[in-house]
């Protein structure tokens with residue numbers, strides 16, 4: 001379901017724009033849909049008022065918690081069941097953040113990512129994206145939303161941008177606290193600068209070598225790392241927020257001295273933060289997580305060479321690392337693993 005469908009249904013019942021906004025704002029903040037109506041503004045038309053219980057039930061059915069898995073770091077991973085029983089993952093992050101999913105599955109097929117293994121199953125509608133925020137807000141405050149869960153937001157850009165625009169207005173989230181995470185796609189560089197709500201951009205770079213990137217991210221658009229950085233830099237300068245480069249650090253693959261030289265060449269002088277996230281191993285895949293000390297040394301070296309670098313663990317990794325792993329385990333009928341790893 002799209003947010004626009006809800007707007008149109010309310011309008012068909014006689015709701016004026018001010019009523020529609022009031023109902024949607026209440027929803028976005030996990031309040032009863034009639035919260036505030038008649039107190040600080042006009043009462044809702046009778047037909048709208050009468051339709052609210054059914055609408056509330058329908059919106060609640062867009063996303064339900066199938067299971068909840070608290071992590072050691074204050075995060076909690078939610079397996080979220082959509083109305084057609086498909087499931088996606090949302091992660092409640094420490095410090096009022098939320099990671100949401102934009103697709104069930106993903107067509108990019110990154111070789112190291114669990115989400116990409118079965119291809120794309122379906123798009124997540126804009127209302128279903130907001131419903132993940134509403135579910136989270138029923139549990140704790142949400143002041144930042146990152147699109148780093150399952151799926152490639154660029155492949156569902158209309159729904160994702162509709163959700164971003166809504167969250168940045170009625171949803172009350174600061175624009176730079178909405179983070180669009182992508183492998184990089186011409187549609188992103190064309191559409192993001194045009195929107196009234198401009199999110200921050202996280203670019204999953206992973207390597208500075210065009211040949212390795214084409215191999216690891218087989219269905220990502222054929223933009224070279226140099227082209228991606230040039231496009232992203234233009235967006236950073238236009239918005240005033242730095243690009244967050246994502247680098248999933250994989251042992252022996254993109255943790256080499258040549259890659260560090262490549263990063264320095266590509267990102268020196270750029271308005272950028274390099275986020276290095278050691279890989280969470282996925283069963284049956286040949287990729288390995290580097291030792292924490294080695295990852296820390298890489299981050300230090302980059303820092304010394306002038307690249308603002310942060311070494312991070314992905315949140316909730318003790319309750320099933322990279323996005324898509326929890327869903328896969330539950331589908332396979334296995335209990336989520338709990339492993340103890342060093343935290344940042």
Ligand SMILES: C[S@@+](CC[C@H](N)C(=O)[O-])C[C@H]1O[C@@H](n2cnc3c(N)ncnc32)[C@H](O)[C@@H]1O
Nearest residue numbers: 113148151152181182204246248279280322323
């Ligand atoms: C799941 S993707 C979703 C957003 C978008 N498709 C992208 O690739 O940026 C978000 C981030 O998770 C990372 N990721 C995927 N699998 C991972 C794993 N097993 N361990 C650590 N990071 C992983 C990706 O590299 C990407 O930077």
Ligand code: SF4
Nearest residue numbers: 106108110113116151
């Ligand atoms: S890392 Fe992102 S783009 Fe790649 S398969 Fe996973 S979800 Fe899709």
